[in-house]
Amino acid sequence: EAQVTQNPRYLITVTGKKLTVTCSQNMNHEYMSWYRQDPGLGLRQIYYSMNVEVTDKGDVPEGYKVSRKEKRNFPLILESPSPNQTSLYFCASSLLQGIHEQYFGPGTRLTVT
Amino acid sequence: QQQVKQSPQSLIVQKGGIPIINCAYENTAFDYFPWYQQFPGKGPALLIAIRPDVSEKKEGRFTISFNKSAKQFSLHIMDSQPGDSATYFCAANKGSGSRLTFGEGTQLTVNP
Numbered sequence: 001e002a003q004v005t006q007n008p009r010y011l012i013t014v015t016g017k018k019l020t021v022t023c024s025q026n027m028n029h030e031y032m033s034w035y036r037q038d039p040g041l042g043l044r045q046i047y048y049s050m051n052v053e054v055t056d057k058g059d060v061p062e063g064y065k066v067s068r069k070e071k072r073n074f075p076l077i078l079e080s081p082s083p084n085q086t087s088l089y090f091c092a093s094s095l096l097q098g099i100h101e102q103y104f105g106p107g108t109r110l111t112v113t
Numbered sequence: 114q115q116q117v118k119q120s121p122q123s124l125i126v127q128k129g130g131i132p133i134i135n136c137a138y139e140n141t142a143f144d145y146f147p148w149y150q151q152f153p154g155k156g157p158a159l160l161i162a163i164r165p166d167v168s169e170k171k172e173g174r175f176t177i178s179f180n181k182s183a184k185q186f187s188l189h190i191m192d193s194q195p196g197d198s199a200t201y202f203c204a205a206n207k208g209s210g211s212r213l214t215f216g217e218g219t220q221l222t223v224n225p
Contacts, residue, residue, distance in 0.1 A: 004156070035215075040122065042202060042217040043157070058212065090156050098211055099145045104156030 002027045004105035006091050012111045013081055021076045021108050023091030031097045032074040033058070034066065036087040037107075043090070049074055050097055081112040116140055117205050119216030126193055127224050134188045134219045136203035141184065143205040147213070148177065148188050151200040160201070161188075193223045 004025045013019055025032065033048040035058075045058030049068040063085055065077040074093075078085060089108045094100040118137045126132045136146075147162035163170045163177040163186065170177045174191040190197055203216040 033212075037218075040217055042119070043215040045212060048212065092156070098206065099162075101147075101159045102149075102157075102213065104158065106154070106156050 006105035023074045025093040029093035032093045035090045116214045117216040123220045125222045137185045142207045149202045
């Protein structure tokens with residue numbers, strides 16, 4: 001089954017404790033992206049990657065890191081989480097950047113206390 | 114700076130009604146306008162999309178109307194059903210090689 005998986009689905013952590021949210025896709029997509037969803041603000045892009053070892057900042061990259069060492073994986077790293085990073089996070093992938101359909105993962109609900 | 118503005122933020126209709134969700138954009142270079150549908154606990158999924166060379170596109174009960182001169186586009190759901198209750202996001206980009214910009218989202222509730 002073609003899908004994007006994220007882990008964990010739910011995470012409660014404390015300020016400053018490094019965490020990683022994993023993302024994996026099995027569709028051989030070139031393009032992967034991370035979004036955060038907050039009420040009234042819609043989906044805002046954090047980082048994206050157009051291919052292996054190619055990543056770039058989205059609209060709200062502060063406080064986040066990513067890496068793309070393999071085509072299928074695109075982990076999101078919060079080195080020192082803060083309460084304002086409490087949000088719902090989605091990973092997405094598509095064949096290429098642009099007009100191609102983006103496939104979203106199921107989301108990760110992160111709470112930072 | 115929000116390049117795609119969506120309204121209303123929430124919408125409640127009765128079964129059989131025709132909810133309309135509106136989006137306005139600023140960048141005249143945008144040339145691809147998709148709508149994504151998100152059910153509770155799920156990620157968004159592509160519902161329907163339009164390019165600016167047409168003024169309307171229908172897929173089943175879902176219709177996009179596009180007004181290039183006004184820089185607006187809208188989603189209409191005909192004969193709405195309780196199963197259509199979801200959050201809807203409009204989006205836009207400049208075609209191949211550019212990033213997608215999403216609107217703020219509309220939470221639709223269709224009452225039985």
